Amino acid sequence: MYAILKSFLKSKTSIDETTLNEICSHFKQIKTKKNEILLHFDQVADRYYFVNKGCIRLFTITRDGNEISRFFAFEGSFGTALPSFIDQKPAEEYLQTIENSELLSISRTDFYHLVATIPQFAKIYTEILELGFIVAQKRIYGFQGYDALYKVKWTIQNQPQLLLRVSNKMTASYLGISPSTLSRIKSKL
Amino acid sequence: MYAILKSFLKSKTSIDETTLNEICSHFKQIKTKKNEILLHFDQVADRYYFVNKGCIRLFTITRDGNEISRFFAFEGSFGTALPSFIDQKPAEEYLQTIENSELLSISRTDFYHLVATIPQFAKIYTEILELGFIVAQKRIYGFQGYDALYKVKWTIQNQPQLLLRVSNKMTASYLGISPSTLSRIKSKL
DNA sequence: GAAAAAGATTGACTTAAGTCAACGAATTCA
DNA sequence: TGAATTCGTTGACTTAAGTCAATCTTTTTC
Numbered sequence: 001m002y003a004i005l006k007s008f009l010k011s012k013t014s015i016d017e018t019t020l021n022e023i024c025s026h027f028k029q030i031k032t033k034k035n036e037i038l039l040h041f042d043q044v045a046d047r048y049y050f051v052n053k054g055c056i057r058l059f060t061i062t063r064d065g066n067e068i069s070r071f072f073a074f075e076g077s078f079g080t081a082l083p084s085f086i087d088q089k090p091a092e093e094y095l096q097t098i099e100n101s102e103l104l105s106i107s108r109t110d111f112y113h114l115v116a117t118i119p120q121f122a123k124i125y126t127e128i129l130e131l132g133f134i135v136a137q138k139r140i141y142g143f144q145g146y147d148a149l150y151k152v153k154w155t156i157q158n159q160p161q162l163l164l165r166v167s168n169k170m171t172a173s174y175l176g177i178s179p180s181t182l183s184r185i186k187s188k189l
Numbered sequence: 190m191y192a193i194l195k196s197f198l199k200s201k202t203s204i205d206e207t208t209l210n211e212i213c214s215h216f217k218q219i220k221t222k223k224n225e226i227l228l229h230f231d232q233v234a235d236r237y238y239f240v241n242k243g244c245i246r247l248f249t250i251t252r253d254g255n256e257i258s259r260f261f262a263f264e265g266s267f268g269t270a271l272p273s274f275i276d277q278k279p280a281e282e283y284l285q286t287i288e289n290s291e292l293l294s295i296s297r298t299d300f301y302h303l304v305a306t307i308p309q310f311a312k313i314y315t316e317i318l319e320l321g322f323i324v325a326q327k328r329i330y331g332f333q334g335y336d337a338l339y340k341v342k343w344t345i346q347n348q349p350q351l352l353l354r355v356s357n358k359m360t361a362s363y364l365g366i367s368p369s370t371l372s373r374i375k376s377k378l
Numbered sequence: 379g380a381a382a383a384a385g386a387t388t389g390a391c392t393t394a395a396g397t398c399a400a401c402g403a404a405t406t407c408a
Numbered sequence: 409t410g411a412a413t414t415c416g417t418t419g420a421c422t423t424a425a426g427t428c429a430a431t432c433t434t435t436t437t438c
Binding site for chain 1: 425
Binding site: 087141 | 249
């Protein structure tokens with residue numbers, strides 16, 4: 001149950017089994033259905049999720065009622081509405097599992113308690129933030145000034161899972177293009 | 190010389206004067222000219238800058254020779270090519286002061302030494318990352334799916350300094366629109 | 379397993395924004 | 409301070425991508 005999480009933690013820093021178990025003991029396993037909403041637009045995020053199986057999607061809905069996908073977390077990564085989790089303001093986005101999923105979930109209180117008391121966990125959190133920052137940057141800069149074809153090619157190179165596991169509609173809204181455009185591009189490549 | 194930096198640090202965490210001085214002692218002041226390059230595309234970032242006066246711009250150049258602005262740091266904020274600073278890989282971007290500037294500069298070694306030895310500084314670094322992450326997210330999501338007019342309005346609301354202090358050309362490339370389009374939009378509002 | 383719903387594809391048309399070029403305004407620096 | 413260069417604005421034209429709708433396909437659900 002904690003195997004993937006433990007190997008994730010070990011990959012980030014050197015850490016003994018006792019500490020690993022202490023960390024894992026605060027994570028509860030939950031199973032969710034495809035399309036289940038974990039967090040609503042107006043809610044404040046108070047749990048951090050680690051994906052054991054399945055996929056979490058972060059998305060929002062624009063004024064005109066269109067879904068915009070923001071982020072996908074697959075097996076072996078953490079996901080939550082981080083700005084809300086950090087600042088305890090309404091998320092202004094939804095968290096959803098887009099496949100039947102098995103998640104490990106930790107409360108915000110426990111999470112920050114671990115950050116405060118276990119230096120290795122603090123280090124891991126820093127690395128999660130650093131990585132999140134770098135990924136966000138790459139996403140902005142990888143796309144900036146390029147056309148739809150380039151964005152799709154970039155995604156195939158950098159996040160191949162997306163095209164394989166996520167619907168056209170969700171992928172298109174993630175890339176900031178219309179489903180028709182994505183469909184046309186895929187047919188030419 | 191360290192007044193702005195100290196008040197920045199104090200705003201982030203409670204910290205005594207001795208520790209503040211210890212932190213500040215690792216920052217050296219440098220003065221730079223308008224358009225001076227602090228870091229080249231192929232270099233590895235090994236300094237973190239705090240802007241006392243002026244403005245740092247992060248930008249890159251595309252295959253077809255166009256500058257794309259990525260980030261602007263004004264007075265009272267930190268700026269560097271963070272992915273390179275973190276991972277010690279070539280920056281693939283330039284750092285430049287776009288005004289005559291006064292910067293406080295710390296080496297990567299000293300920076301991570303402070304992170305490792307002064308818990309308050311580690312906390313501040315975490316908050317810088319959290320904030321950077323949130324800002325990056327807002328930038329992606331504030332723009333996603335919206336047209337040029339909306340992007341300009343968003344920028345006026347969220348980063349009013351940009352329109353006032355940065356040239357049209359740089360602002361346009363930051364927003365991912367052409368200078369002509371930015372010019373046309375500004376004339377209509 | 380059939381009916382219904384949701385998603386994907388494709389074509390015809392529209393539109394927002396880009397390009398290119400010309401000109402005027404503003405900076406730069408010798 | 410004046411020549412030179414860069415920057416901003418505007419107009420005419422082009423184009424990439426969006427919209428809308430029809431059709432086809434896949435996935436749900438009862």
